[in-house]
Every structure is written in structure tokens, then in C-alpha cells.
């Protein structure tokens with residue numbers, strides 16, 4: 001018997017676990033067969049225990065089929081839960097009650113079918129919050145806007161593997177960290193996992209922060225931002241399951257590679273139905289077009305420093321297109337488009353004036369100002385059609401009456417019967433002609449009137465924006481010089497000539513789409529999580545907010561890893577002040593991923609960056625110090641790395657990555673491996689899936705957000721320079737990927753800055 005199994009309650013907890021598992025089995029079986037079977041199933045399962053007694057006494061409730069109505073989803077969760085029904089227990093004496101109750105906290109809830117008592121309490125329920133933040137003793141919690149007090153006398157953690165209780169541990173202040181330590185020391189599976197049982201207090205605060213307000217989290221590398229963001233979605237779905245379908249939530253990830261990385265944690269959290277996409281894919285869906293986008297090309301060019309002045313202009317164009325200057329430009333541009341739609345003629349049919357242009361403009365400008373331009377036009381077209389339908393009879397009647405009157409007068413007044421006949425016949429002809437005319441005019445009136453409004457496509461509008469530098473200068477209201485607007489127009493026209501766009505154009509296209517055409521309802525998510533949000537530009541965030549028509553965003557990111565800062569953000573302040581004024585801002589400085597030794601080295605880099613964040617505090621977990629190894633060349637470099645990998649695998653490290661600074665360096669390494677190695681190696685690109693048990697080669701900018709047991713940063717042709725902020729950030733990203741081991745392979749130590 002192990003030490004933990006000597007816990008006086010161990011046997012009791014084994015029984016309790018047994019009961020829970022059997023109960024789950026019965027519920028599953030009953031849900032899959034029929035409710036009438038419940039009793040039989042209960043008898044069978046609990047033949048030898050007393051539990052049956054109490055169950056039998058609630059027989060009457062069983063007539064209620066509702067207790068067994070379970071969605072496929074719930075059934076699936078329950079089947080998963082059987083392996084580990086719960087991870088903690090709380091003993092709570094609620095104020096005003098005599099007896100304390102034991103609450104078992106798990107990933108999904110389970111109610112007793114007989115008396116509605118909770119056999120398992122969902123980790124997202126209000127009372128489970130006590131596990132994450134309440135110390136033992138007097139506690140207070142809120143549930144559905146009511147406050148409760150109570151006394152928490154026990155917090156117990158369970159280690160359950162495959163339905164077997166391995167260990168129990170009662171938590172007081174000294175042992176809180178043990179489970180976390182254990183969980184962190186495990187090897188990484190290349191996938192993000194759920195951390196429900198070890199969520200830390202500061203993380204819990206963010207997960208459960210007011211769901212009706214946006215939240216911005218600046219978190220150090222490895223502080224759990226991605227993990228927390230996913231848990232917050234899970235919490236949101238739980239809280240609002242009646243009001244929102246998971247499909248109405250959206251995760252915007254930096255790349256498809258990253259979506260693959262988080263994919264495994266999603267079902268466990270019950271959030272797999274949440275829409276997961278990248279900004280590029282999402283915007284292209286909104287504008288219903290597939291564009292030819294040059295991806296990350298700019299970053300690579302910046303890295304490789306090719307053609308200096310051209311690269312500089314490209315980076316400058318990105319920064320301008322992402323900045324608030326373009327908000328001003330687009331606002332003015334859109335106003336000018338709107339004004340060009342104000343008609344100067346009334347809506348007339350034949351000789352009748354039906355609708356004044358002033359009224360048209362008033363409806364266009366004021367009454368329908370909540371709609372995008374072309375939707376306003378559709379509305380107005382419908383207004384004209386309605387109006388016409390109402391007045392049509394009247395117009396026809398007027399013409400008929402006019403001729404009928406004349407004919408009648410002629411019949412009575414005229415003396416010469418021949419002349420009279422001729423007059424009447426002419427009048428009848430004229431009447432028929434006029435009636436045919438007016439009917440024809442009525443048929444085409446609306447479409448003729450609507451023809452004055454130009455029909456242009458989004459892309460045509462976008463191209464026009466860069467047509468005339470003088471106009472652009474005017475719209476920028478002094479925020480750009482004439483030279484700058486000329487450069488910008490020239491730059492974009494060159495792209496257009498190649499039928500190309502760059503990522504920075506997407507936000508502007510989205511902004512125009514929203515104001516001119518609108519976006520389909522089914523693409524309007526209600527709650528949005530953005531990971532690596534530091535790489536978004538001001539205009540990207542603003543356009544998304546406009547497109548989605550909500551400020552319910554969770555933004556998580558780390559400015560120190562802002563490798564796209566030429567277009568991305570340099571401070572969260574501008575985001576809070578100008579886009580999400582209702583947002584709460586939180587910082588996370590503790591890092592859970594890596595060891596103290598690795599984090600200390602990475603912190604040295606952080607000090608070289610122009611940010612005033614405090615250095616990252618690693619959770620105390622020690623390991624080997626990062627090592628510099630003088631690299632060899634060609635075949636010998638490959639065998640050098642292979643030996644290290646063999647060594648690491650012996651130590652049971654499973655996921656290993658070689659990180660190069662650029663894709664170019666990675667391709668070089670990859671071809672060396674192809675030529676000289678028997679090991680299977682994969683080069684990760686943007687659209688890849690991450691293999692489970694192969695070593696990977698990945699460029700630093702794509703490694704962002706991922707993690708591995710061990711990382712080897714290898715410099716072949718490229719080195720990192722302390723002169724370049726981008727290099728520092730890329731190296732920082734690379735250095736903060738490993739959980740356990742870090743090696744630098746290069747010519748000289750200086751090539752890695754520190």
C-alpha cells in the first residue's frame with residue numbers, strides 16, 4: 001500500500017468512486033434503452049449494496065421521463081466522465097443548514113435521477129469556484145445573483161486514472177502546488193490539454209471574469225493564455241447554454257497549424273463546435289471571395305533584409321494600413337460614397353411626381369442609417385415600389401377620368417354628329433395610348449430611377465481608394481503628407497496590378513464590406529476569442545468589432561512576442577481607449593510552461609525590449625540549464641542533432657523541435673536531414689498538421705504559441721542580432737517553447753544574443 005493509500009478515507013473514497021461509476025453506467029444504459037428499464041438496471045448494478053434502498057423509495061419520480069432525456073452530447077460527456085468522474089471534493093456547511101455536504105467536482109455534472117442531488121458538480125458551476133479560490137474556513141460565493149456564506153472544512157484532490165483511484169490528497173496551503181508541479185513535469189504531447197484540476201487562482205479570475213464585458217489579457221509566454229481563453233469559452237457555453245449555441249462563438253487563431261494544436265483540448269472542454277478559423281479565412285468568408293494574399297512574405301523579407309528600401313516601404317505601408325489613420329480615411333471615403341448616392345431628382349412616373357428626392361435622402365441618411373449602403377438602397381427601392389403600387393390606381397384613374405370627361409362633354413355639347421364621332425374616336429385612341437404609356441412607365445419606373453445609383457463591387461471600391469493620391473491626402477486630414485499618400489497609392493496599385501492583396505488589406509476590405517454591403521448573419525459570432533492578439537493591427541480589431549457588431553471579445557496576447565509589430569500593436573492602451581472602452585485589462589506574469597533555468601535566460605532577452613513589463617516569473621520547477629553547442633556542418637550537424645534526440649528520447653522526452661530563425665534556414669536544415677538522416681523529420685508550414693511522434697523543424701515565427709518537451713535552436717545561415725527588435729522577439733519566442741530542455745546550436749554564442 002502506498003503512502004497516499006494509507007489516508008484514513010481512502011477506502012471510503014474508493015467506494016464512493018465505485019458508486020459513481022456504477023451510477024453513470026446505469027444512466028448510460030437507461031438512456032440507451034428505455035426508462036422502464038431503470039429499476040432493473042439499478043437492481044442489477046447495486047445488488048450487494050444498500051444504495052438500492054434509498055433509490056427504491058423514490059420510485060414515483062421514475063414515471064417522469066424527463067430524467068432520462070439526455071442529449072447525445074450529454075451522453076457522450078458521461079461516457080468520457082466514467083474514466084475520471086471527478087477530480088476534487090469540497091466539504092461545505094452552508095449557512096443555516098445543520099449538515100455539511102460533500103461536493104465532488106468534475107468536468108460534467110451528474111444529478112441523481114431519484115432526488116436531484118448532485119452526484120458530480122460541474123467545474124463551471126458557481127459553487128465550484130470555491131475549489132479555485134476559497135481557502136479553508138469561512139467562505140462566500142455567489143450563485144445566480146444570490147450570495148451565500150458557508151464553512152469549507154475540506155478540499156481534497158483525487159488522482160484517478162482509467163476509473164481507478166490512485167491517490168487522494170487533502171489540500172492546505174502547503175500542498176496546493178503539488179498537483180500543479182506534477183502536471184507541469186509531464187511530457188508534452190504536442191497538443192494543448194485541459195488543466196481543469198490545476199487552474200490557478202489568477203487564471204480562474206480571468207476564466208470567470210464578467211462574461212458581459214470584453215477582456216484583454218497581457219500574459220507572459222507560457223502563462224496559460226491560450227489555455228485560459230479556451231476554458232473561458234467553455235465557461236461561457238455552460239453559463240449561457242440556454243441562450244447561445246456554441247456555433248455562435250468563434251476562436252480566431254494565428255494559423256491553421258495553431259488550430260490543429262488546440263484541437264485536442266476542445267472536445268474535453270465541450271467547445272469543439274465553436275467556430276475555429278484564422279483572420280484571413282474569416283474575412284474572405286465575410287466578403288465571399290477568395291483573394292490572392294501574400295502571406296507573411298513581409299516578415300520574411302524583413303528578416304532576410306532583402307532589398308532594403310523596398311522592404312522598408314512595405315513595412316511602412318503595413319503600419320499605415322493597420323493604424324487609426326485609415327479609420328479616418330475610410331470614414332471620409334465612405335461618407336463620400338454615400339453622398340454620391342444622394343439623388344437630385346424626384347421620383348416621377350410619367351408626369352406624376354411621386355416621391356421627393358429630399359424625402360429619399362432623409363430616409364437614406366437617417367431612418368436607414370443602421371444599414372449598409374446597398375441594403376439601404378434595397379429598402380428604398382421597396383419603399384418606392386410600395387408607394388407606386390399605392391398610387392398606381394390613382395394615376396390610371398386620373399387619366400381615365402380626364403378622357404372620359406372630355407368624351408362625355410363632347411357627346412352632349414357637339415352639334416355636328418360626324419365631328420362628334422371623330423372627336424370621340426380620337427379621344428378614345430388617345431386615352432388608350434396614354435393608358436398604355438402610363439402602364440409601361442409604371443412597370444419600369446422604379447428600376448429606371450434606381451439606375452442612377454452605381455453598382456460597383458467591393459474590390460472596385462477598394463481599388464478606387466488608391467486611385468487618386470490627392471483625394472487620399474484630403475481624406476487623411478493632414479495625418480499623411482502628400483508624398484506619403486503618393487507612395488501608398490503607388491504601392492497598392494503595384495499589388496493590384498499583380499492581382500494581389502496583402503494581409504493588411506483584409507481589415508480595410510472588411511471595413512468597407514460592413515459599411516457598403518454588410519456581412520451574412522450566419523457569420524456574425526456573438527463572442528470572439530483572439531489568441532496572439534498582439535499581432536493584430538488596430539484596424540483589424542476595429543473592423544472585426546464593426547463586422548460582428550459586438551464588443552464581446554476576449555483578447556489574449558503578449559507584446560513581447562509581437563513579431564508582427566510592424567503592423568500589429570505596440571500597446572494595449574490604444575485598444576482599450578479606442579476600440580474596447582468597456583474592457584477589463586489583466587496581466588499574467590507567471591509562466592507555467594518552462595523551467596526556472598530556461599525562463600531566466602529568456603528573461604535576459606526581455607530586458608532588451610522596450611517594454612516595461614516585469615520579468616516573467618516561472619513556477620518553481622527546476623531543470624537543466626540551456627546549453628550552447630558549437631555546431632558542425634552538413635552531415636556532421638545532422639548526426640550531432642540526432643545524438644541529442646536519442647539522448648532526449650531515452651530520458652522520455654517525446655516532442656522535440658528544431659527551430660530555425662527563418663523558413664530559409666529551416667529548409668536548409670530539412671534538406672540536410674533528408675539527405676543524411678534515417679529518422680523521420682517533418683518541416684512544419686503554415687497549413688500543416690503537427691505530427692504526433694516525429695521530430696519537427698519549424699521556423700521561429702510559426703512556432704509561436706506551440707510547445708515541445710525539448711527545443712534545439714539552430715543557426716545555419718541566419719543569426720540573431722541584438723540590434724534588431726524583431727530578432728530579439730523571434731529568439732524569445734523560440735526560447736519559450738520548451739517545457740524541459742533547450743539547446744543552442746551555432747557558430748558562436750553571440751549569434752544567440754545572450
Ligand SMILES: Nc1ncnc2c1ncn2[C@@H]1O[C@H](COP(=O)(O)OP(=O)(O)OP(=O)(O)O)[C@@H](O)[C@H]1O
Nearest residue numbers: 195198199200221222223224225226227592593705
Ligand atoms: N494552471 C495550470 N495547470 C497546469 N498546466 C498549466 C496551467 N496553466 C498553464 N499550464 C500549461 O502551461 C503551458 C503554457 O500554456 P499556454 O500555451 O496556454 O500559454 P500561453 O500563455 O498561451 O503561451 P504562449 O504565450 O507561449 O502562447 C501549457 O502546457 C499549459 O498546459
